[in-house]
Amino acid sequence: MASGGVENFLANVGRDSWVHRLDPRTKVAILLFFSVFPLLFTDYRFIFFFFLLIFPLWLTANLDFRPLVAPFIGVAFFMFILFIFTALRGPSEITNPAPEAAHFTWYVKFGPAVITSHTFFRGLYIAGRMLVPLTIGLFIIATTDPTSLGKGLRKLKMPTSIVFMVLAGLRFVPIVTEQMINILDAMTIRGVKGSRIERTRLLILPLFVTSLRRTRTMGLACEAKGFGAQKWNNFYQDFVLGRTDRFILAVLILLSLIIVYLRFVAGLGVATVGWTR
Numbered sequence: 001m002a003s004g005g006v007e008n009f010l011a012n013v014g015r016d017s018w019v020h021r022l023d024p025r026t027k028v029a030i031l032l033f034f035s036v037f038p039l040l041f042t043d044y045r046f047i048f049f050f051f052l053l054i055f056p057l058w059l060t061a062n063l064d065f066r067p068l069v070a071p072f073i074g075v076a077f078f079m080f081i082l083f084i085f086t087a088l089r090g091p092s093e094i095t096n097p098a099p100e101a102a103h104f105t106w107y108v109k110f111g112p113a114v115i116t117s118h119t120f121f122r123g124l125y126i127a128g129r130m131l132v133p134l135t136i137g138l139f140i141i142a143t144t145d146p147t148s149l150g151k152g153l154r155k156l157k158m159p160t161s162i163v164f165m166v167l168a169g170l171r172f173v174p175i176v177t178e179q180m181i182n183i184l185d186a187m188t189i190r191g192v193k194g195s196r197i198e199r200t201r202l203l204i205l206p207l208f209v210t211s212l213r214r215t216r217t218m219g220l221a222c223e224a225k226g227f228g229a230q231k232w233n234n235f236y237q238d239f240v241l242g243r244t245d246r247f248i249l250a251v252l253i254l255l256s257l258i259i260v261y262l263r264f265v266a267g268l269g270v271a272t273v274g275w276t277r
Helices: 004-011 024-042 044-060 066-087 093-094 117-143 146-155 160-189 196-224 243-265
Strands: 107-109 113-116
Touching: 004 066, 024 044, 024 113, 024 117, 024 243, 044 160, 066 160, 146 160, 160 196
Parallel strands: none
Antiparallel strands: 107 113
8 A cells, every 4th residue: 555655656757758758957957947037036927927837847748647636735735834924924013114014005814913915925926936946846856767867967067965865855755655654554453543633643753763764774775885986977878968958958048048138137027025016
């Protein structure tokens, strides 16, 4: 049961589409583009433009979205928490004329907390700026074998230690997921009852301990194999930029030039924090 869930989590890596066939270096360029340029804008309408660019990628990547439901829910929950903590303010912040939060056109009161037009749009653009790189990161993980991604990073002269941390992080997610499912199955077999909160409390400690054991085993294995003695510069599979890769890179360069012009020359995409004008 547990291994099936983990396999489903990584099921899209082995599928076939033009996105899957892209060179890993091209995917790194896509990730960097969508992780850096949204941070230049404070107007949520301009940030929405990046979602319009991401949307066709998801539609044409031949993905099975069922295994991605749980990651999407996790990202959505994180964005919701980020939005709430940004939008909620105390009443003193809207009555004191000094803070920017005091300038608003409408407000809604929730007991001791207040959401104003200023804090609402501020939370919207902050959550949006974080959602763009998280979404594209999930897209790259779902369409790229971690080993190929590591080789691509080494081709870009990325230090071996950083490449190892990226690969370990990508591998660690399904491992922890498998451990969590195994623990939940063991609790069910042993007849552990209680609310979801109680079961979660009983899950945390064994999951933490088993994760520490995994990391210790990984560290010992790295030492035994002489990690760092080689630079991983020789590969059985060579990477060559194809026609699609060159086209994608050309489009990214063109979009980068347009975005830099709009932001720094034309002065667009910058709004008073929390406002849409």
